[in-house]
Amino acid sequence: MLRIDGVTVRFGGHTALDTVGLDVADRETVCVLGPSGSGKSTLLRVVAGLQQPDTGRVLLSGIDQNGIPAHKRQLGLMFQDHQLFPQHNVQDNVAFGLRMRRTGRRESERRVGELLDLVGLPGVRNRAVSSLSGGEQQRVALARALAPQPRLLMLDEPLGQLDRSLRERLLVELRQLFRRLGTTVLAVTHDQGEAFALADRLVVMREGRVEQTGTPLEVWQHPASEFVARFLGFENVVEAMVRGDKAGTSWGEIPVPAGTPEGGCRLLVRPTGVVLTGPEEGLRCTVTGRTFRGGATSAVSLLLQPEAGPRLEATCTLPAAPQMDERVGVVFAGGDVVVLPGG
Numbered sequence: 121m122l123r124i125d126g127v128t129v130r131f132g133g134h135t136a137l138d139t140v141g142l143d144v145a146d147r148e149t150v151c152v153l154g155p156s157g158s159g160k161s162t163l164l165r166v167v168a169g170l171q172q173p174d175t176g177r178v179l180l181s182g183i184d185q186n187g188i189p190a191h192k193r194q195l196g197l198m199f200q201d202h203q204l205f206p207q208h209n210v211q212d213n214v215a216f217g218l219r220m221r222r223t224g225r226r227e228s229e230r231r232v233g234e235l236l237d238l239v240g241l242p243g244v245r246n247r248a249v250s251s252l253s254g255g256e257q258q259r260v261a262l263a264r265a266l267a268p269q270p271r272l273l274m275l276d277e278p279l280g281q282l283d284r285s286l287r288e289r290l291l292v293e294l295r296q297l298f299r300r301l302g303t304t305v306l307a308v309t310h311d312q313g314e315a316f317a318l319a320d321r322l323v324v325m326r327e328g329r330v331e332q333t334g335t336p337l338e339v340w341q342h343p344a345s346e347f348v349a350r351f352l353g354f355e356n357v358v359e360a361m362v363r364g365d366k367a368g369t370s371w372g373e374i375p376v377p378a379g380t381p382e383g384g385c386r387l388l389v390r391p392t393g394v395v396l397t398g399p400e401e402g403l404r405c406t407v408t409g410r411t412f413r414g415g416a417t418s419a420v421s422l423l424l425q426p427e428a429g430p431r432l433e434a435t436c437t438l439p440a441a442p443q444m445d446e447r448v449g450v451v452f453a454g455g456d457v458v459v460l461p462g463g
C-alpha cells in the first residue's frame with residue numbers, strides 16, 4: 121500500500137530524515153515510535169505531500185507520489201490538535217472532506233450518521249464542537265478523517281491530549297474499528313503504551329533513522345539496541361563477559377540464553393527478571409525507591425542499589441513489596457535476560 125524508499129529530508133545543516141525506508145501493507149497498522157525530534161512528524165508530512173523530500177520516493181499502491189499534491193493523495197489525516205472548526209456543528213465538521221469531493225447532501229448526511237455511530241457518538245450531529253469534551257472531539261476528528269474513505273489513515277499523536285483512562289479505552293476501540301473497516305493506518309507517537317496497544321508493527325526511530333522494526337512482541341522481546349531498550353523503559357543494562365551459559369557482571373553471575381556467543385557484551389535484565397529473595401541470598405541491595413503503580417495487578421516498582429554495579433529496577437506485588445531502606449537479596453531469572461546486539 122505504502123512504500124517509503126530512501127527518503128532524506130534536510131533542514132539547513134540538520135538531517136531530519138536519513139535514508140528512511142518503510143513499507144505498510146494493505147490493512148496494516150504501523151506505529152512510528154521515537155523520542156521528540158527523531159523525525160516522526162516529518163515522515164508523516166512527507167507521505168502526506170506537505171514536505172518535499174530531498175531524496176527518495178513515496179509510493180502509494182505502487183505509484184510514485186512525486187508531484188502529486190497533498191489533497192490528491194486520498195489520505196486521511198488526524199493531527200495532534202485535531203483542527204476541528206469549533207464554531208461549526210459536528211455534521212459540518214465530519215462532512216468537510218465529503219464537501220471537498222462534492223458529495224450530495226443526502227449522501228453526506230447518511231455517511232456522517234454512519235460514522236458517528238461507528239465512533240460511538242450517535243446523536244451529537246447538531247451539537248457545536250466547542251460543547252463536546254476533549255475525548256468526544258477526538259472522535260469527531262477521527263470520523264472526519266475517515267469520512268472520505270481514505271486509502272491510508274495517518275495519525276499524529278492521535279490521543280496525546282487525553283487523560284489516561286480515556287486514552288486506554290479509545291485505543292482498544294480504535295484497534296477494533298480499524299480491523300472492522302480494514303483501514304490501513306500509519307500512526308506516529310512518542311508514547312510506547314499507545315504504540316504497543318495500536319500497532320501490528322512498530323518502527324522505532326532515532327535521530328532520523330529507523331532503529332528497529334518488528335511486531336510489538338518482537339521489539340519488546342528483542343530490542344535491537346540499548347537505545348531501543350532504554351526507550352521502552354528498560355533501565356537494567358550492564359557490561360557482561362559471557363562464559364558458557366552465564367555472564368560475569370558487576371551484579372554477579374547472570375544466566376544468559378543458550379547459544380549466546382562468548383565474550384564481552386551488554387545485557388538487559390527486564391524488571392520482572394530481578395527476583396527478590398531473603399537479605400542473605402544473592403546480590404545484596406538496599407531499596408532506594410518504591411512506587412505503588414496500582415492497576416489490576418497491584419504492582420509496585422522498586423529501585424534497588426546493589427552493593428556493586430548500577431542501580432536495578434524490579435517489580436513485585438504489593439503484599440511482597442519491601443519497605444524503603446530495607447535490605448533485600450536479588451537473583452536473576454534467565455528468561456528475562458536479553459543480550460543487546462552491538463553492545
Ligand SMILES: Nc1ncnc2c1ncn2[C@@H]1O[C@H](COP(=O)(O)OP(=O)(O)OP(=O)(O)O)[C@@H](O)[C@H]1O
Nearest residue numbers: 131134136154155156157158159160161162163310
Ligand atoms: N520546518 C522545519 N525547519 C527546520 N527544522 C525542522 C522543521 N521541521 C522539523 N525540523 C527539525 O527536524 C527534526 C525532526 O522533527 P520532527 O517534528 O519530525 O520530530 P518528531 O519526532 O515528530 O518530534 P516530536 O515528537 O517532538 O513531535 C527536529 O530536530 C526538528 O527541530
